[in-house]
Amino acid sequence: MQTLFIRDFMAREPICLRPDDTIREAAAVFSRHEIDGAPVVDGDGKLTGLFTKTHVMRAMAGGLPLTTPVGHLMRRQVYTICEDDPPESAWEKAVKYGIGRLPVVDRNDRLVGMMTRTRLVYAFEQKYKNIISFLNAVLDCALSGICAVNEEGVVVVFNQSAARITGLCAEEVVNRHINDVIPQSGLLEVLQTGKASYGHKIIFRQSTVIANQAPVIYGDKIIGAVSLFHDISEVETLSQQLETVKRMAQELDIIISASSEGIALLDQEGKIIKLNRAYEQVEGVPGEKIRGLRVKELIQKGYLSFLAVPAALEKNGPACVIERLRTGREVLSTATPIVDEQSRNIRRIVVNCRDLTELAVLRRQLEEERARYHAQLESLRAESWERDKIVAASSSMRELLAVAERVAPYDSNVLILGESGTGKDLLARFIHYRSARSAGPVISVNCAAIPENLLESELFGYTAGAFTGAERQGKAGLIELAEGGTLFLNEIGDLSLSLQAKLLTVIQEKLVRRLGETKSRPVDFRLIAATNRDLAEMVRKGLFRGDLYYRINVIPITIPPLRERPEDIVPLVHHFLHRYNRKFNLDRQVAPETMEWLKSYSWPGNVRELENVMERLVVTSVAQVITPDALPEQIKKITFPGMLKKGNVEPAGLFKLYQRMGSTRRVAAALGVHQSTVVRWLKKYGYKPAASRSGGVNNDA
Numbered sequence: 001m002q003t004l005f006i007r008d009f010m011a012r013e014p015i016c017l018r019p020d021d022t023i024r025e026a027a028a029v030f031s032r033h034e035i036d037g038a039p040v041v042d043g044d045g046k047l048t049g050l051f052t053k054t055h056v057m058r059a060m061a062g063g064l065p066l067t068t069p070v071g072h073l074m075r076r077q078v079y080t081i082c083e084d085d086p087p088e089s090a091w092e093k094a095v096k097y098g099i100g101r102l103p104v105v106d107r108n109d110r111l112v113g114m115m116t117r118t119r120l121v122y123a124f125e126q127k128y129k130n131i132i133s134f135l136n137a138v139l140d141c142a143l144s145g146i147c148a149v150n151e152e153g154v155v156v157v158f159n160q161s162a163a164r165i166t167g168l169c170a171e172e173v174v175n176r177h178i179n180d181v182i183p184q185s186g187l188l189e190v191l192q193t194g195k196a197s198y199g200h201k202i203i204f205r206q207s208t209v210i211a212n213q214a215p216v217i218y219g220d221k222i223i224g225a226v227s228l229f230h231d232i233s234e235v236e237t238l239s240q241q242l243e244t245v246k247r248m249a250q251e252l253d254i255i256i257s258a259s260s261e262g263i264a265l266l267d268q269e270g271k272i273i274k275l276n277r278a279y280e281q282v283e284g285v286p287g288e289k290i291r292g293l294r295v296k297e298l299i300q301k302g303y304l305s306f307l308a309v310p311a312a313l314e315k316n317g318p319a320c321v322i323e324r325l326r327t328g329r330e331v332l333s334t335a336t337p338i339v340d341e342q343s344r345n346i347r348r349i350v351v352n353c354r355d356l357t358e359l360a361v362l363r364r365q366l367e368e369e370r371a372r373y374h375a376q377l378e379s380l381r382a383e384s385w386e387r388d389k390i391v392a393a394s395s396s397m398r399e400l401l402a403v404a405e406r407v408a409p410y411d412s413n414v415l416i417l418g419e420s421g422t423g424k425d426l427l428a429r430f431i432h433y434r435s436a437r438s439a440g441p442v443i444s445v446n447c448a449a450i451p452e453n454l455l456e457s458e459l460f461g462y463t464a465g466a467f468t469g470a471e472r473q474g475k476a477g478l479i480e481l482a483e484g485g486t487l488f489l490n491e492i493g494d495l496s497l498s499l500q501a502k503l504l505t506v507i508q509e510k511l512v513r514r515l516g517e518t519k520s521r522p523v524d525f526r527l528i529a530a531t532n533r534d535l536a537e538m539v540r541k542g543l544f545r546g547d548l549y550y551r552i553n554v555i556p557i558t559i560p561p562l563r564e565r566p567e568d569i570v571p572l573v574h575h576f577l578h579r580y581n582r583k584f585n586l587d588r589q590v591a592p593e594t595m596e597w598l599k600s601y602s603w604p605g606n607v608r609e610l611e612n613v614m615e616r617l618v619v620t621s622v623a624q625v626i627t628p629d630a631l632p633e634q635i636k637k638i639t640f641p642g643m644l645k646k647g648n649v650e651p652a653g654l655f656k657l658y659q660r661m662g663s664t665r666r667v668a669a670a671l672g673v674h675q676s677t678v679v680r681w682l683k684k685y686g687y688k689p690a691a692s693r694s695g696g697v698n699n700d701a
């Protein structure tokens with residue numbers, strides 16, 4: 001705050017008299033300047049006295065001539081004030097001596113000015129303003145918010161920090177009642193009770209503050225109340241953060257102690273700060289016995305899991321060692337230095353200690369499990385091989401299999417022809433498992449069994465949202481699924497022309513494009529197609545694309561129907577008997593007569609029909625030996641073409657049938673005639689029983 005002096009306020013160049021000025025001249029000066037008196041100075045400007053109207057009147061009353069010099073009459077004892085004095089000292093003198101005007105002198109007593117009452121008032125006004133500005137500046141400098149109210153509760157002080165903390169500006173608060181601007185301040189209470197309050201928490205829109213409040217007392221009267229407050233929002237945030245950090249530290253502690261792996265924490269000097277239970281167990285030592293020890297001492301004492309630490313410090317990076325400890329446990333310990341990002345100095349070292357002994361036990365368990373699964377897999381494979389085994393006793397089938405075996409290793413397209421149920425699917429698998437793709441998948445698609453509109457998306461796949469009902473993430477088609485393996489398209493003759501065209505593109509370019517997709521993806525599969533239709537004829541009629549036909553017909557293999565290879569019937573019967581006996585845990589056998597019936601049947605449904613019949617016989621037979629009674633009707637209704645012609649019998653056929661069936665009753669049932677008719681015919685045509693059979697005609701066996 002600026003210091004004020006008399007010289008800042010005095011009237012300079014005051015009107016003054018000389019000691020040899022006459023009373024008349026002095027009176028003339030008083031009258032001209034309308035003043036009551038004037039200081040008298042000598043030739044050096046030094047104040048020597050004071051001459052006033054009173055002196056003039058006294059001279060006149062005393063009859064002194066007006067030419068008398070003022071020096072004779074003037075008052076010599078003059079109250080002065082120094083120009084370097086503060087205005088307060090002028091005030092004190094003026095009050096003390098009852099003077100309205102004070103001559104101002106310099107340090108050499110030379111008159112330099114006059115200090116009047118008006119100038120003194122001005123000096124005090126200036127001083128007052130300075131003090132107020134200074135106090136305001138002091139208040140504004142304070143980091144605490146300060147808010148003061150007068151005894152009526154009107155805000156009189158609201159410093160800058162108060163504005164910053166509360167978000168209110170001084171102009172909108174000062175001179176307003178505290179209840180209108182900060183109703184939660186609590187200052188009115190202080191005014192009423194006259195009691196100070198500390199640590200009062202006030203919440204503002206943007207901050208939380210802690211306030212200390214006190215009454216302002218003057219004399220014995222409460223003239224106001226003041227509140228000093230601090231923004232604690234940051235402190236609150238910090239304390240919340242501190243809470244979080246504390247919680248995290250606790251959680252970390254829990255994780256470390258719950259870890260099944262040994263964890264030890266060392267300081268930058270290699271001294272143990274912390275270690276968990278798992279570590280104690282691995283080293284066989286309670287933590288408190290080694291906590292605080294340095295690595296060197298630890299190693300000397302035989303705690304070898306810490307051997308990784310010196311290595312890690314040397315290379316300033318993680319280091320591992322495998323050691324057998326005194327506890328007999330083999331451990332893998334890894335020491336990792338934690339480096340301070342700024343100084344690049346090592347701050348901590350973490351040692352992880354993994355018990356390899358337990359790992360070894362786990363590994364052994366795993367290997368045992370693996371062996372078990374391997375054995376199961378082998379047995380499953382054997383089962384599947386048994387399932388996929390092809391029975392081929394007939395020379396035609398044996399030749400066919402030899403061809404299939406020869407072509408299997410080459411990636412050429414194969415076309416399998418044959419009636420339904422002859423084993424086309426089985427042959428396709430036979431080829432796949434003998435090819436270089438045997439480890440890959442074999443995807444079998446029956447083109448006749450899937451509706452055309454579905455078949456396209458099934459074969460080619462689709463992208464997300466390609467059509468209504470499409471799976472959201474899209475789907476790979478069967479062609480893609482055959483990647484690295486074999487795609488078996490059964491009933492290829494049933495493919496529509498448009499799908500034939502698409503398939504041709506895939507076969508030629510080895511690229512497949514999902515429905516709704518613009519990009520094609522490469523595919524690698526071997527194609528085996530099959531049909532029971534005459535594809536060549538279909539090509540001629542324009543029902544099958546010629547180019548596709550030639551593409552797939554690289555190696556044609558035709559499976560003959562079962563009726564053309566009766567030698568396969570008996571081995572097939574045994575094959576399926578064995579399969580279903582095993583499946584249902586039974587031990588059925590087929591009676592020789594039953595076998596004869598089965599051999600005689602023409603098997604229009606081929607091997608599939610035979611398989612179904614065998615399953616049915618195994619399951620439905622009441623006796624262990626399956627007799628002809630158990631056979632389904634269609635098998636027992638055997639007709640030999642040309643045997644019965646308008647009531648005439650072809651004797652050789654009749655004899656053969658009788659030999660196979662072994663009883664006239666069965667022959668009669670098979671031919672749909674009465675048993676006596678059969679007996680009559682045999683007699684009529686002179687049936688001679690074979691040597692192996694019992695003689696004569698058997699009526700009911």
Ligand SMILES: Nc1ncnc2c1ncn2[C@@H]1O[C@H](COP(=O)(O)OP(=O)(O)OP(=O)(O)O)[C@@H](O)[C@H]1O
Pocket residue numbers: 387389390391392418419420421422423424425426427490532575607608611
């Ligand atoms: N020679 C065989 N040896 C053993 N089982 C066979 C033989 N031939 C066919 N089978 C069996 O007969 C059933 C029908 O065979 P497969 O499904 O292969 O015939 P397919 O010609 O593909 O019939 P479709 O054309 O009607 O699909 C299958 O259970 C198959 O295992």
